[in-house]
Amino acid sequence: MTLALILAITTLVLFIAVAAAGGxxxxxxxxxxxxxxxxxxxxxxxxxxxxxxxxxTGAFAAVLT
Incomplete structure (x- = not known):
């Protein structure tokens, strides 16, 4: 479950980055x-x-740990 969530979020961030670059x-x-x-x-x-x-991600990691 955790690995699937990490992969989904990574894919979403990369998609948004590519879309912003194209724009x-x-x-x-x-x-x-x-x-x-x-x-x-x-x-x-x-x-x-x-x-x-x-x-x-770094800020969330610092807050959640």
């Missing part, structure tokens, strides 16, 4: 950015989502 890239292209600049913005958005998820 950031699309918005950058609509704003007139070049493809390398759009990919850079997408990478920054993806990394920010994963960093936020890690920080929230």
């Amino acid at each position: 950031a890239a699309k918005l950058a292209r609509l704003d007139g950015a070049t493809y390398p600049a759009a990919l850079t913005r997408a990478a920054v958005a993806f990394t920010a989502i994963l960093t936020l998820a890690a920080a929230v």
Whole structure:
């Protein structure tokens, strides 16, 4: 049960991170950015989502233990 929950949450976080990265890239292209600049913005958005998820997980772990 616990392993299934961890896998489901991990999949959800990765899906949200990829969707945010895609949205950031699309918005950058609509704003007139070049493809390398759009990919850079997408990478920054993806990394920010994963960093936020890690920080929230760390905070929950500290509170619950």
